[in-house]
Amino acid sequence: MGYAVHPVLAASRSKKCRKLSREQRFAAGATELKINFAYFMATSQTEFKLTAMNLSPRKAVEPGSDGPPANPHPSHALSQPSSEVTTATISSENVSLPDPLELESLMLNIDASLRVHARHQFFSWTQGLLQNLLRHELLICALRSGEPLLFHLDSFATSVVEPGSFSEIFRRDTSLVPHLIKSWEDNYFRPVICEIGGGSQFAQTPLARELARLGADAVLVHGTYDVFGKLASFFVLALKPDSRGPRQIYLAEVLVPFVHLAWVRTQINRPAGEGAGAGPGTSTLLTAREQEILRWIHLGKSNIEIGAILGISPLTVKNHVQKILRKLNVQNRAQAVGRGLALRILSL
Numbered sequence: 001m002g003y004a005v006h007p008v009l010a011a012s013r014s015k016k017c018r019k020l021s022r023e024q025r026f027a028a029g030a031t032e033l034k035i036n037f038a039y040f041m042a043t044s045q046t047e048f049k050l051t052a053m054n055l056s057p058r059k060a061v062e063p064g065s066d067g068p069p070a071n072p073h074p075s076h077a078l079s080q081p082s083s084e085v086t087t088a089t090i091s092s093e094n095v096s097l098p099d100p101l102e103l104e105s106l107m108l109n110i111d112a113s114l115r116v117h118a119r120h121q122f123f124s125w126t127q128g129l130l131q132n133l134l135r136h137e138l139l140i141c142a143l144r145s146g147e148p149l150l151f152h153l154d155s156f157a158t159s160v161v162e163p164g165s166f167s168e169i170f171r172r173d174t175s176l177v178p179h180l181i182k183s184w185e186d187n188y189f190r191p192v193i194c195e196i197g198g199g200s201q202f203a204q205t206p207l208a209r210e211l212a213r214l215g216a217d218a219v220l221v222h223g224t225y226d227v228f229g230k231l232a233s234f235f236v237l238a239l240k241p242d243s244r245g246p247r248q249i250y251l252a253e254v255l256v257p258f259v260h261l262a263w264v265r266t267q268i269n270r271p272a273g274e275g276a277g278a279g280p281g282t283s284t285l286l287t288a289r290e291q292e293i294l295r296w297i298h299l300g301k302s303n304i305e306i307g308a309i310l311g312i313s314p315l316t317v318k319n320h321v322q323k324i325l326r327k328l329n330v331q332n333r334a335q336a337v338g339r340g341l342a343l344r345i346l347s348l
Helices: 007-062 075-079 085-091 100-114 121-128 164-172 176-186 208-213 247-266 288-298 303-310 312-326 333-341
Strands: 138-144 152-155 192-195 220-223 230-241
Touching: 007 164, 007 192, 007 333, 100 121, 100 247, 121 152, 121 247, 121 333, 138 247, 152 164, 164 208, 176 192, 176 208, 176 230, 230 247, 230 333, 288 303, 288 312, 288 333, 303 312, 312 333
Parallel strands: none
Antiparallel strands: 138 152, 138 230, 192 220, 220 230
8 A cells, every 4th residue: 555645744754855965965075085185294395205216316417427326315415435446535625725835835835836937947846835735755747759668758856866867767767657647536636645665566566675675664646637537747756654644635626726737837948958958058058166065065965075085175165155146047956956957057
């Protein structure tokens, strides 16, 4: 048996049902919207963090670099030094800036280097004022000429040994010198201190043995290179144990470019009488006695020692020295020796 529903009541019920359905749908939709919004926020934050992490390595790597990819955690990458950096480079970077006195000495050396135009001036600077900053027993200068290991060489020292012999030994060396050059290139063309003492594999090489006679057990090497990354000049400083460390590496990096420029100027700006041989009248510039005294000065003898050797008084030696300085137009004994070498009055 069925029941008939009044049309008005049926319409009222359908409106109520439709109203409840819309409210339920709105509540469900709001809940679903709330869930989706939370998921969207979580996803967006995660993607933002990943994006920030992915951008940092791209900024850390220079365009076109062939090195390994950067650390994906930049905060850790900044605190950990690269393992590819050599000990010499780390030491030079950790050195503090020069103090006022050292800075003054540095500026004086740079100014002095700009005044070098001849070999005797180069000798006076490197074996005089430069020694205050870069103490060394011997300086070997090598300028590449043509082939990779073909050099124009010169050596400078204030000791009694003949520095010229080191140039020839350096030229003939086939083990230590290539090793020094390769170590410098592997260190990204920055100064390197290499051991050559008794515990070194190169201790028995001719060059190391000759340097050992000067009391040097290590060498500091640095140089310059051309626009193609090829070796242009190379400088070797023989060091005693108390003359080496991070400070020497730092100062060599600052001063060697000035050493290079000064030495190159001595090769292209030779005054008259400073060519390959002695100029006319050079041999008669000093008397035989003055040349003899100059040779003893070159060997490091004092006026008293020279007087005892030659059988004359120290005062007489002093008078001869004053005449030598005046004739050579120099200020002191070291400059007189340098000028004598440049004019070939003295031989190495």
